[in-house]
Amino acid sequence: MRAARLLSLVLLLQNRGRLTAEELAGELGVSVRTVYRDIESLSGAGIPVYGDAGHRGGYQLLDGYRTRLTGLHADEAESLFLAGLPGAAADLGLGEVLAAAQLKLTAALPAPLRDRSGRIRERFHLDALGWYREQDSPPGLAVLADAVWNQRRIRVRYHRWAAPQEVERELDPYGLVLKAGVWYLVAAVAGTQDAVRTYRVSQILRLEVDEGTGFERPAGFDLAAFWRDYLDGYDARRLRLQASVRIAPAMFSALPDRLDAALVRAVQASAGPPDAEGWVTVTVPLESVELAVPTLLSLGPEVEVLAPEELRRAVAGTAAAVLARYRPAGDGVRSSSAEASVASSASAASTAKP
Template sequence: MRAARLLSLVLLLQNRGRLTAGELAEELGVSVRTVYRDIDSLSAAGIPVYGDAGHHGGYELLGGYRTRLTGLHADEAESLFLAGLPGAADDLGLGEVLAAAQLKLTAALPPPLRSRAGRIRERFHLDALGWYREQDSPPALVALADAVWNQRRIRVRYRRWAEPQEVERRLDPYGLVLKAGVWYLVAAVDGAVRTYRVSSILRLDVGEDVFERPGSFDLAAHWQDYLAVYDARRLRLQASVRIAPALLAALPDRLDAALVRAVEDSAGPPDADGWVTATVPLESVGLAVPTLLSLGPDIEVLAPGELRRAIAEAAAAVLDRYRPAGTSDRAGEGDRSSSPADRVASRARAARTAKP
């Protein structure tokens, strides 16, 4: 355990340069006193660690010292070949770079680990895209990635939903995010950080101006905050629903994660038939109707009344479309000679005209 921590300390200094004892302690999950002892042990072992006191002090490696990767455990070496997505690297123009890096990494490993690491690629493949989706590879992506890396200010013509649909923006590109096969640009415009879908960029001009990227900006943390705000802004309609037991078990395969979490958090105890009542956030009545209809008869909207009536109208329209020619649409619910479709249509019409 201590040997692994000492190696991690050396790699932190090698990759990040000067770090204080407090920063090292936080990264390693130990006390500052433990860091002092580890530094002494490294120095005694001949590792050239140099420390400066004072407000701007810290520890660093002298003389361009570099350690080799012979300290990797077998599991660590294997897991390295699962890191990253080849498709994403190709999109960014880094496919050959990734392949070369993996070759160098393989060559640096001792023979026993080399064979075990290669076995990972033979047995595991990561495909991060959802079903029925293709990789989004916008033509501007490579040039955009270069602007992000070199902190070059850009000017874009962008297509959006709001009017006017096509706008021009002067942006400081902070980073790129790949979400479910779709590339997004996180950039600053007039001091505010915004998110843009890369495939909606109609024209990209990379300038010569270099911008200063804030040292405190954390792309991963920003993206998590953005997703939370996006869901809160997107899901503004609160609907009360009843859900059958069979559908409840299948919800993770039928709805997106935000809606599934909402059901899990708000579901009450099952009734005598096993149905549960829950509150789900939805975007709007218009967008909610096809989503809820796709779940079939195992879900019932209780409120709001506007959504309940809209679903009843849509269901009645579907039944009218598929009713056999010549069949009367006046069949009542109590008419045993009517077809099941007619009886459902009658109930749908009753719900449509009922008060909320």
Template sequence: MRASRLVSILLLLQTRGRMTARELAERLEVSVRTIYRDVESLHAAGIPLYGDAGRSGGYQLLDGYRTRLTGLTTDEAESLFLAGLPGPAAELGLGAVVAAAQLKLMAALPVELRDRAGRIQERFHLDAPTWYRDPEPVTYLSAVADAVWNERRIQVRYRRWQAPQEVERRLEPYGLVVKAGRWYLVARAGESVRTYRVSQILDLHPLPERFARPDGFDLAAYWQGYLEEFEARLRWGEAVVRLSPAGLKRLADLMTPGMVTAAQESAQPPDEEGWTRVTVPIESIEHALGEFLRLGTDAEVLAPTELRERVATTAAELAARYRFS
């Protein structure tokens, strides 16, 4: 365990440059005192590692030093072949590059690890997009990715859902996120950082000027916050619903994860008919109407009154349309 940690310290310093003892400790989930001991051991082993005191100090490898450690554990080798995203890589124009990299890695592995990695590829395949949805056209994905990588501003014509639908935006692209097969651009527009769906970019012009990426901007943290805010905006109100045993089972297949979680947390004991009362968040009356109609006779909306009346009216109109003469 300690030997693995010493190697990790070397690789972190080699790839990230200067790091403080506290940063290393947080990254490796050990105490700062443990990092001090590990650094002393690396010194004793002849590793050209030095440290500077002060606020801007930290540990750093001597310029030009590169470790030749290439060993991979079994779990590490397997995880590398599970982590590939062939679809998104191809969309970025990197499909051949990923394939070549995996081939080189496979050739460099010991025989036993090569066999296990091969079995991983034979037995597991990641298909990120959801069911019943064709891939979105992402005409400008390569140009966006190039701007993200080279920190260059772009001018885009963008289609959004609210009026005016087509707008011009001057963006500083910070990063790309792929979720459920859809690509999103995280970029600064004016004074705020926003999210743009790449497929909705109608036109794009790279600009000559570069921008300075903010220090400490964490793409993963931003995206998590964006998702939480987005979900909160969708919660227009709540609906109280009775579900039959079959409806309760079908809920997980037909509703969003947020609605399913809320239903599970609010579920009351089944009544004398075996039906369960739950409270779930809804985006709007119109949206909720479509959601609960999908459950058919396995759901009864109790509140709000407007939603219950809309369901009853829609059911009556359906019955009239399909009435046999």
């Protein structure tokens, strides 16, 4: 561990020039005192590292010195596929390994390419996480990744949406997928290679790895291809409720900022000609009445549900409850009149015109 850190320190100085003890400590994840001890050890071993005092000082290598100890070991080579996703590498327990591999690769490059690599890193940054989302970092992810890599069978207690919500599963883990900051496990029920399913890792309540039982991955199993097929069928499985909705012109043009891409595509494909008021009637695919109500209410008064009647009643009922909740004290007559109007709209759902 210390030998690897000393090499990383030398490579940092070789790649970046002068660095302060505080900067080195931050890069290596150690204390400043540890950096001082490491610098002394390197000097004692004959590495030409020296320091300059003052607020613009720091440590650097003697001009022209370059280490040739830049070979990658197996773990570092395997981590390189995560080079653009340092957060994912850390989740899988490969953060330090990836950092060491990148340092070695940079040190091995000729000077012009090394400088070009540095400019790219300064000017381009990949952040694959969606807005308003936090990185999903389940505590057992590194253990699960080890089981995937070593092909070890696992037993899990899993929380799902359908009843019964907590189930026990014995699985052969084929791979892990990071989708929009959320980790998913792709696994087959133990002993049944055809029953491949996806499981959200954060929903695994308990994980046990059977170190004594391995499994054989199906010949030719392609994790990326499986995931593409899974996504292709996801919306078809999820969006089963077809709602007929009138949308005002301003809201219709604003939908890409308000709904997810699958819903927007369906709305745009189903849009009919504008009516006399400019409103457009569309078909919106939704998951269920319960989940559709908050989605449609979030669009405000510029949408009107026409069908199914159950959904129209649910939207009207929720709107009436909101009015009742915010009714000013002593304003019962006016609020009751508003609620009656909303209730009347709900009862007229079956006769509403498109």
